Amino acid sequence: MVMFRKLDIRVIILVFISGLxxxxxxxxxxxxxxPLQEILLLLIGTPxxxxxxxLVLFFCAKIIIFLLNVFLLKSKKIVLSSRLLQVIxxxxxxxxxxxxxxxxxxxLxxxxxxxLLPIFLLILVVSFLIYRKKGISPFLLFFAILTVSASIQWGWAYYDLNTRTSAGSWYTAGKDHNDKxxxxxxxxxxxxxxxxYTNNHALQxxxxxxxxxxxxxxxxxGFAIHEDVFSNYRNTLTSLVSLFSMQHHYYSISTGKEDALGAREIIGGRGYNSIVDVLKRNGYSIQYISNSDYCYLIGPPIDxxxxxxxxxxxxEVFQNETLNRFLSSHFKTYRRSKKKRKDRVYSPYQDALAVLKERISTASGSHEPYFTFFKNPYPGHFGANWDQISSGDLKDYTEKLKKSSEVIIDLSEYIINKDPNALVIWIGDHGVWRYRSVWHGDGDFHQNLKERDVDEELVSYDLFGTFFAVKTPKNIKLPDGPISHVNLFRYIFTALSDNKYPLSDRQLDESIFDRTSNLVAVKNGQPLSQWEDLKRK
Known part of the structure; x- marks a missing residue:
């Protein structure tokens, strides 16, 4: 009979840490x-x-050996020994x-x-040879070193975030002013x-x-369309966080790969969000709607x-399709995409549009004012580099643009019919990126563009040019002047407060290329023919 009273503690640690x-x-x-609770679930739940x-695997091994002893082996019995458990x-x-x-x-x-399969088999062969000479201890050490190394990497990333965002608290710099x-x-x-979604000048x-x-x-x-509007930053998170914080961050939060540490907390109200804070203090209910919450983590101010x-x-961090299918079948809002590596999209776009219309009806029928933020995922920008994009790809973008335009018209008509006295803003988050990575090369930025016969003004339109249309109630008028994302709601709040106080804390209307090059591409709504070095205040 196969028996083992308890598992070797080293086996328990190895199996647990292999999941950790x-x-x-x-x-x-x-x-x-x-958010923190999800990270804790990942760290505790996975191992x-x-x-x-x-344990199930070991129990199955026990049953198999028991059956072998009963039905197949007549003279010599085998047991599930401690060494066999270690190998398993x-x-x-x-x-x-x-x-x-x-x-x-x-x-990799x-x-x-x-x-993957031959590499895995090779790992098993090498592991067995090592085990025969050294036992289980080298494997415990190996997984422990990997886990400690990943933990150190995580700790450094967290420290780096606190160093770059907490020092000076750039996103709370205007709080005293906003409170008034x-x-x-x-x-x-x-x-x-x-x-x-870019503006017509850039499209032409x-x-x-x-x-x-x-x-x-x-x-x-009834919309007024402003042509020369440019985002301050060139990707979604860095652009939206400047809009919602009404402050420049100069890519201090950028991590590469078009990500930005701390941005989702600020945009979603977990951190100080200037727009949400002002509106909440003035009696607004806040609602966020999209087909994905990729760009924000919802905090208490969001109703x-x-x-x-x-x-x-x-x-979803594992990007494992089997796991994703299982979870999506049990949790409606886990994710809905069947395509690999599409973890950012987990609710159908048409469902999000339907919910938006429902919430527009809710807002229009309320005695209290509502602020509604809708993040539309279309038309979308190019994922490839500039030299990988064909003329066919360009047509594909314009076709997506036309479809997005139909959605804009449809929703605009719906809002006007339901809520005719609303203030409605359509704005792109950044440019299209037709010339993405055109600046890469052995020379400096200016030299590489010159060699490829691409002028800097064109790249300004491509990276930062955004569509902007606004419809205001009849008794409300936006102040004149160049508008960029960082100052957009200073204009809005000025129009809604009947004084110019919100604009007295105005930030520079400039578009900044990235954190390393420190180049300014646009000033006061005007693309520069020669980008300038950034002079931080």
């Missing part, structure tokens, strides 16, 4: 996307589930690591999946942000596409948010 390491590694690179599956735990631990880190392992192999803003007019406000210069017919139709609904976030969403 992938969780710590992925958390160290993605922790800014998830716990791995350990429970390991080593093999199981490497299998867990390969499975949970499969997308990462595949990317240039996207190839065919080499009192709104005398309180219409419902709709801030509708479009992904990479970059794509030879004229969007004036759409613009003319929009003006018939309504869609999609409703499930705590299990954190497990």
């Amino acid at each position: 390491y992938p969780a710590v590694l992925l958390a160290s690179n993605n922790w800014s996307l998830y 716990s589930v791995v350990f429970l599956i390991g 735990s080593i093999f199981y631990s490497f299998a867990v690591m390969m499975y949970l880190l499969e997308p990462l392992n595949r990317s 192999l240039g996207g190839s999946s065919t080499l 803003i009192q709104l005398t007019k309180k219409p419902n406000i709709y801030l509708l942000v479009l992904e990479a 210069k970059i794509y030879n596409f004229d969007n004036s017919k759409f613009q003319e139709k929009l003006t018939q609904y 309504y948010a869609y999609p409703e976030r499930t705590i299990f969403k954190v497990f």
Whole structure:
């Protein structure tokens, strides 16, 4: 009969830590996307589930050996010895690591999946040879070192964030000023942000596409369209956080890969959000709607948010399709995309539009004012570098632009019919990125652009040029002047407070290229033909 009274403590530690390491590694690179409770679930839940599956595996091994002894082996009995358990735990631990880190392992192999199996088999052979000579201890040390290294990486990222964001608290710099803003007019406000929807000047210069017919139709609904509006920063998070904080951060929060540490907390109201704070103090209810909450983490000031976030969403960091299918079948708002590596999209776009219309009806029927933020994922920008984009790709963008324009018209008409006295804002978050990475090369920025016959003014339009249209109630008029994202709501609050106090804390209307080059591309609504060095205040 096969028996073992208790598991070797080293086996328990090895199996548990084999589940902990992938969780710590992925958390160290993605922790800014998830609130604390989700990160804790990831760190506790992953190794716990791995350990429970390991127990099931050991129990199955026990049953198999028992059956072998009963039915097949007549003279010699075998037992599930401590050494056999150690071998199984080593093999199981490497299998867990390969499975949970499969997308990462595949990317290290240039996207190839065919080499994963032979590499795994080689690891098992080498592991068995090491075990025969050294036992289980080297494997415990190996996984421990990996986990500690990932923890140190995570700690450094957290320290770096605190150093760059907490020092000087750039996003709270205007709080004392904002606390004195009192709104005398309180219409419902709709801030509708479009992904990479650019202005007509940029469309004509970059794509030879004229969007004036759409613009003319929009003006018939009472919208004023401002052509020379530019985002202050060139990707979604860095741009939106400047809009909601009404402060420049000069990419101090940028981490590369178009991410920004702390941005989601500020945009979602977990950190100080200037716009939300002013509106809440003036009696507004706040609602956020999108098909994904990629760009924000909802905090207490937000009264309504869609999609409703499930705590299990954190497990999408593994990018494991089997796990994603299981969780999405049990949690409606976990994720809905069937395509690989699409973890940012987890609610159908049409569902988000339907919810938006419902919430517009709610806002229009309320006696209290509402602020509605809608993040539209379209038309979207290019993911490829400039030299990988063909003329066909350009047409694809303009087709997506046309479809987005239809949504803009449809929603504008719906809002006007439901809420005719609302203040409605359509704005792009940044440019289209047709010339993404055109500046890369051996020379400096200016030299590389010159060699490729691309002028800097064109790149300014491409990276920062944004569509901007606003409809105000009849008794409200925005002040004149160049508008950029960082000052947008200073104009709005000035119009709603009947005085120029909000504009007295105005920031520079300039577009900054990135954190390392320190170049200014646009000043006061004018793209520069020669980008200038940034002079930080």
